[in-house]
Amino acid sequence: MANLLANIFGKSPVRPLEKHVGIAYRCTKQLNGFFRAAVAGKWDRAAEIRDAISTLEHEADDLKKEIRMHLPKSLFMPVPRQDLLELLLVQDKMANRTKDVSGLVMGRKLQIPKPIAKEFLTFVSRNVDAAKQARKSVRELDELFVTGFRGAEVSMVESLIDELDRIETETDDLQASLRGSLFEIEDTLDPVTVIFLYQVIELTGEIADMAERVGRRLELLLSH
């Protein structure tokens, strides 16, 4: 029934966006277990987790496509449609990087050298923390919409984003230090492996970068 009142409401992207960041985080979280298995050389276990990562990344992609399909230009929202679409994009990139880095390590059964293993796992874990903080921030979207993007809720979300920035800076420092540690032992390793190790570090670091960009996009929404 083409009822005016029923049709005036478009499909709201808020809950789907919150759901999407949840899936992206669940995907990223797998990296802790994945790298623990990789470091220990348990490649069967690592393969299992890699499959889980892949499934979750596809789930995120599907949801992303669905959200995009339900955001026509005729939809009027309190914040610009483009800003929401860009937030969705960087959220999704967290899951993408996760899949990329786990694929790279799995494909080569890349062995993380024992001397830097502990430092490396800490680095991974801190990137996952950044993703978690991004999820926490995005999950405030519904409350932001309730308050019309003003007032007490905004201050609260801004402090969440500040924390996110701090974590990302920490990962930058950890990354620099990790690269330093790898540099010190790189002569003892086969050169091809070394190149890929650097690449793995860089890709993993991008997860926190994407998380930080999620925070940036949220800030843009807050500034309207």
Add this chain to the structure above:
Amino acid sequence: MEAEIVYVVLAAIFGVFMAWGIGANDVANAMATSVGAKALTIKQAIFVAAVFEFLGAVLAGGEVTSTIRKGIIDASLLSGTPETLIYGMLAALLAAGTWLLIASRNGWPVSTTHSIVGAIVGFAAVGVGIDAVRWGKVGTIVMSWVVSPLIAGFIAYLVFASVQVLILRQEDPLERAKRYVPAYIFLAAFTITLMTILKGLKHVGLTISIANAYLLAITIALVITSIGAFAIRRIKPDPKLEKRQHFYSVERVFAVLMIVTACSMAFAHGSNDVANAIGPLAAVIGIAQTGVVGAKSAIPIWVLALGGGGIVVGLGTYGRRVIATVGHKITQLTPSRGFAAELAAATTIVIASGTGIPISTTHTLVGAVLGVGLARGIEAIDLRVVGRIFVSWVVTIPAGAFLAILFFYVFKATLP
């Protein structure tokens, strides 16, 4: 004499048929906002609507009914042939009812008010003569169709903006809600009661001085506010369903307010739309009783009651389904938003009823919702709906007119 009885009975049947349609669609829209916001269950909504639509129709429906009955047509041109007016009104009723049926079957959203006004203008302009229509009045009515959604939107914008500033954006929204919502309850009850007393009670035979009107409105509003405040005090935050800011409980506080605005909405709707069904009936009865067109007789209460009754039956039968269907889709209209839209719409409609102008209650409510949306209160609004409103304007009036002209000539040829 038998002829008159035939006319009255026919008009009554068509009128009740039309009233049923109004109850089934229009009222269901108005009440669906409260059901969708979970302020009322469907059963409660139907009960509220039954009581307040009826009250609105009987207490405040007289002015608009008067307009439909004799305000649109210059009846002096028909003094020699009163049957023409009877045929025309019957035709208009049947045309509007038929158009509503066709539109519902095809899923087109149409306004009952636009249908009946278009039908009456149609048969008068073509069946009698261009001069038979009071074009000035018609012009005012059509302008009000454009203006009423705008006014409702404006009021809704202001009301919801105040809610954001006073309650939603603060550190402690739940405490603030408990403090300020009773004030909104008072505002809602006072406004609707005052408008009704000042403008709408003429046809019930009550005359009250302006001072007493204010006093009465304040008293009634205070009573309602204390009941509401009592209900609000009993709301405790539910930690399981809350996030940090207690918005779930805040909405429950607003839900109490929404019950008041739901009653207002039903009352307002009854006061404006009952005329669509029984205005023509009142015209037929007037002529049948006195044989004279344009009689100054007041509208009998039983006629208003018949219209109100028809609406309630329509609501209780087919209207349940419409409420359920629409209510599911408008869950974005939480009580803090929904009350603003309902209050704005109800106020606008009651003012229109008091001044005797028939307006589209659905379009007014849509205008109010858009007003809340402009205040950034709605997550996602599909603007294509605005286009559909314009289309329905353009289509409904000619359709109603065309059908009315058709039926008019049929009746003219076949009826005694």
